[in-house]
Amino acid sequence: MLGVTSRVVPMNPSLQDIGVIRDLLDLSLVALIVTRLSRLLKAQLALRVLPALCLLLAGHLLARLFSLYTVRILLDTFLASSVVVLAVIFQTDIRRGFAAWIRSKTGKDVEMSDVIDELVFAVAGLAQKRIGALIVIERGIQVDSYLAVGTDIDAKVTSELISSIFLPYSPIHDGAVIIQHGKLTKAGCFLPLTQNLEISKSLGTRHRAAFGLSELVDAVVVVVSEETGAISVVVGGKKTVILEPPALGKMLRRLIEPRWLK
Amino acid sequence: MRMHGPEPSDATVVTGLSLLLSVLIWTCVMVERPAETTLKVPLRAEHIPAGLKVTTPLPENVEVTVAGPGILLWPLRFVDPGSVELDLSTAAAGAASFAADRRSLRFADSDLKVVRMYPANVRVTLVTISGQAK
Numbered sequence: 001m002l003g004v005t006s007r008v009v010p011m012n013p014s015l016q017d018i019g020v021i022r023d024l025l026d027l028s029l030v031a032l033i034v035t036r037l038s039r040l041l042k043a044q045l046a047l048r049v050l051p052a053l054c055l056l057l058a059g060h061l062l063a064r065l066f067s068l069y070t071v072r073i074l075l076d077t078f079l080a081s082s083v084v085v086l087a088v089i090f091q092t093d094i095r096r097g098f099a100a101w102i103r104s105k106t107g108k109d110v111e112m113s114d115v116i117d118e119l120v121f122a123v124a125g126l127a128q129k130r131i132g133a134l135i136v137i138e139r140g141i142q143v144d145s146y147l148a149v150g151t152d153i154d155a156k157v158t159s160e161l162i163s164s165i166f167l168p169y170s171p172i173h174d175g176a177v178i179i180q181h182g183k184l185t186k187a188g189c190f191l192p193l194t195q196n197l198e199i200s201k202s203l204g205t206r207h208r209a210a211f212g213l214s215e216l217v218d219a220v221v222v223v224v225s226e227e228t229g230a231i232s233v234v235v236g237g238k239k240t241v242i243l244e245p246p247a248l249g250k251m252l253r254r255l256i257e258p259r260w261l262k
Numbered sequence: 263m264r265m266h267g268p269e270p271s272d273a274t275v276v277t278g279l280s281l282l283l284s285v286l287i288w289t290c291v292m293v294e295r296p297a298e299t300t301l302k303v304p305l306r307a308e309h310i311p312a313g314l315k316v317t318t319p320l321p322e323n324v325e326v327t328v329a330g331p332g333i334l335l336w337p338l339r340f341v342d343p344g345s346v347e348l349d350l351s352t353a354a355a356g357a358a359s360f361a362a363d364r365r366s367l368r369f370a371d372s373d374l375k376v377v378r379m380y381p382a383n384v385r386v387t388l389v390t391i392s393g394q395a396k
Contacts, residue, residue, distance in 0.1 A: 034283050060290060064331075
């Protein structure tokens, strides 16, 4: 006959209450940290990573409960290394997430430069003439290490300069213009193309380059299609089609903080 | 104009998964907290020398206190760890105290340890079975 009695160590009821509160506080803090960290990842990425981690932990619990020693050692080893593996694999997402988090902590009290007005004016003109354009506006993460070729310019952003760069007879029209700290720093830059297979095959190299860079850094990429004259803004691997130039200005003001134009 | 960023439904799912992951992480740590539990395990007299018999009634059960991670103590409510042996191989006729053998208990995980038994020693009186005595 086997019987089980209650826990040996008697506890004062008030100490038990404190224990429950402490456990709830502990759990809440863990939840806060995990939720915050998971928000740094893109939703689609988090939807793949989080269930896998949950399964690993549930497997660990079951292996421990049923004393499955080898399974437990395997899962523990995998769990211990998963933090480093995830950090390496998703470093760009984590970096972008941190940049977004820092951005959200900073107020928008600085006066907006007229760079955006110049940009909007240039893009509207290019779109009207159906001249293709690719404009990268750097935000928190530097884009230099992802650029190939290109010509250094370092000039004030003006609609005339942007328009002339993208005119078909310009030697540097076939590439991206880079805007860093409110200045047009480079033109004719080749960007990394996206490897995302889900992107429509109908999109050309210019759009693929916009997706490719935006998947790696937090830059805002403005694309003008030379086939349709459509204006698009690509951020974080997501494209937004702009119907009217004023909407572009509104969106750029929302996405770009004045400090990135200084 | 389409909004960029995750869809609200995705954000809700991510939050839900994050909370589930938090609970799992917390549970994984909490269940490893050291704890103790007391089991009532049957006591069995073993290796009684030939020609002797136990006359004193033995306690039916021994209270065994087991220590280890909480997750390993919980299944003990449902699993029979066996019985505690009282090794009488060295016994002779008369009264003597014998220690209950904690090694006779078999646990699935080596992290579980018997820390106490009550009674730890059992007083046993053995008499010679008539007809076999010299």
